[in-house]
Amino acid sequence: MIHDALLVAAKDLRLELRSRVAINQVLPFALLVLVLFAFALDPDRGLLEKATPGLYWVAVLFSGLLALQRSFAVESADGNRDALRLSGLDPAGIFLGKVLAVSVQLLVLEALLLAGVAVLYSTHLGGWPLLVSTVVVATAGIAAAGTLYGVVAAGLRVRETLLPLLLLPVLAPVLIGSTRAFEAALAGTPSEGWPWVGLMGVFAVLYVVAGVLGFGPLMEES
Amino acid sequence: MSGSWPYVIAAWIIVIGAFLTYAVVTILRGRSLSKQVPPERRRWS
Amino acid sequence: MTTQIAKGSQGRPADGDDAGPTSTGSTTTRVLGILTLLGFGMLFALAFFITPADANQGDAVRIIYVHVPSATFAYTGCFLTTLGSAIYLWKKSQWWELVAYAGAEIAALFTAVTLVTGMLWGRPTWGVYWVWDARLTSTAMLMLLLLGYLAVRRLPADYSVRAKRAAIVGLLLFPNVIIVRQSVTWWRTLHQTATIGLHTKMNGLMLFSLFFGFVVVGVFFTWLLIHRFRVAWLEEQVLDQGLDAAIAERRAEGSAATSGGASGAGPVVPPNLATGEASP
Secondary structure, eight states: OHHHHHHHHHHHHHHHHHHOHIIIIIHHHHHHHHHHHHHHSOGGGTHHHHTHHHHHHHHHHHHHHHHHHHHHHHHHGGGHHHHHHHTTOOHHHHHHHHHHHHHHHHHHHHHHHHHHHHHHSOOOOOOHHHHHHHHHHHHHHHHHHHHHHHHHHTTSTTHHHHHHHHHHHHTHHHHHHHHHHHHHHHHTOGGGTHHHHHHHHHHHHHHHHHHHHHHHHHHHOO | OGGGHHHHHHHHHHHHHHHHHHHHHHHHHHHHHHHHSOGGGOOOO | OHHHHHHHHHHHHHHHTTTOOSSSOOHHHHHHHHHHHHHHHHHHHIIIIISOOBTTTBTTHHHHHHHHHHHHHHHHHHHHHHHHHHHHHHHOOHHHHHHHHHHHHHHHHHHHHHHHHHHHHHHHHHSSSOOOOHHHHHHHHHHHHHHHHHHHHTOSSOHHHHHHHHHHHHHHHHHHHHHHHHHHHHHHHHTTOOOOOOOOOOOHHHHHHHHHHHHHHHHHHHHHHHHHHHHHHHHHHHHHHHSOHHHHHHHHHHHHHHTTTTTOOSSOOOHHHHHOOOOO
16 A cells, blocks of 8 residues: 555656646746735735744635645546556555645745745744644645545546535645644744644544545446 | 614514524425435435 | 416416426416416515615514525425435435436526525615625535536536536535534634624514515525526437437437436437426
8 A cells, every 4th residue: 555655656746747737837827826915915014923833724715725636637637547557556655645746746836935934924834743733734735635535536527616615614624724833833922823723633534534435436437 | 772673673674584504495496306306315304 | 477477377277288397387287377376476565665764774674584494495405406406316316306407507596586685775874885704604615606606517527427417516506505504604603703693683573574585585596496407408318319219229228228218319208297296
C-alpha cells in the first residue's frame, strides 16, 4: 500500500514538474487573490494585517481547489481512470498517493503564500512551531478530504461546479481551525491555538480513514 | 412585546406553506409516476 | 389544506383495487396524514391561543413550538441518510439507498424551515435576523452539506454511479455535521461570545405544547418519508423502463446471477418493497 502510494505520488509530481500547471497557473492565481483582497479591503488602515490569517487561508482554500481539480483532470483524460484501475495498484494506495502529491503541491503553495502575506500585508510572522504544525495538519485535512470528494466528482460533466459545493462546507472546520491557530500564533498566545491543531488532526485522520476504506468501491464502478 | 406578532404569523405561514407545498408536490409526483410504472412494481397498499 | 390531501385519500381505494395503487398512498399513510392534519390544527391552537406569552421572549415563543421540532427532525433525517448510505455501501440494499435519499431531501426541507423560523424568532428577540451563534451557523452548514449530497444524488448518470457516489457523501454527512458543529461551537466560545440560547421558563402547558410539537412534526416526518421513498422508488422504475426492455431483462438476469441484482439495473423488486413500508 505504501509502495503503491509512493508510486502514484511520484507519478503525479513528475507530471506536475513537466506540465508546470501548478507553478504557471495555480500559484499566480493564489497571489492574485492576495492582491484582490488588498483592493477589496482598504490597505491603509491595517485591516489586511489584522485579517491576515483569514485571508491567507481563504486564498489557500481557493487555490487548493484549483490544484485538486487539476489532480483529477489529469486522471480523467484518455481513460486514465480505467488504466489506473487495471494497473492492479491497491485503491488505498492510489488514494494515499494522490493525497501525498496534492499535499506536496499545497505545502509549496502555502510556503510561497506565507512569504506573500509577510511582504504584501506587512504581517509580522511569529510562533513558528504552531504556525508550521497548523500548516501541516490543515494541509493533510484539505488534501485528504479534497481527494475523496474529488473522486466523487471526477469524470462527471459537472465536476468543476460540483467539487466546490461538496468540499467547501466540509472544509469549514479546517478554515475555522487554521485561522484561529494562525491568529493565536501571530498574537503570541500559542496555547490557544493547539486545541485547533488537535481538531484538524481528528479531521485529517477521519478523512484519511474514509478515503482508504471508500476509495475501493468508488474506483470499482463502471 | 406585542411587536413580535407579525414575525410569529409570518413564521407560521412559512412553515405551513412550505410543508404543504412539499407534501402536495410529493403526492402529485407520486401519482404521475405511478401511471408510468406497471402495477406489479408498486404494491404497497 | 384539508381538501387537497383528503380528496386524494378518498380517490385511491376505488381505482387501486385491481391495478395496484395509482398513488404513493396506503392505509398507513392515510392514517398518518389525517393525524398530521389534526395535529397541526391542534398545535396551531396551542401555540396561538392556549399557551401564554413567555416572560422573556414574549409572543415570539410561539414560533418555538414548531421551530425546535423541525430542527430535531432535520437532524433525524440527516442521520437516516448516513445510516442508509452505510447500509447501502455494506449490503448493496437499494431500499436503504432510497431511504437515505428521501431522508436527505426531507432533512433539507426541515432545515430550511428551521433556519427561516429561527431568523423570524431572532428578529423580535435579538433585534437582528442573524447572529453568528454556534447553533445558527452549524444549522446553516448542515443545509449546505445536505445540498451537496442532493446535488450528487440527482446527477444525470447511471443509478449505480449516482447511488454509490451519493452514498459516500451521505456516509460522511453525519460525521461532518458533528465536526462542523464542534468547531463552530469552539469558534464562538473561545471568543467569549455569550451563546444566546432559548433561555426561557416554560410552564407546564408550554412544555406540553413543545412536546406535542415534537409528536406532530414527527408524524408528519414519517408520512413524508414514506411518500418520498415511494416516489424515489417510482423514479428509478421509470428510469429503468427508459432502457430497452430486452437489455434490462438481460442485465437483471446477469446481475441476479452475480450479485443478487441489488444494483437496481433491472426489474428486480427488493423483497422488502413487496410489502414495503418505509418504517424507519
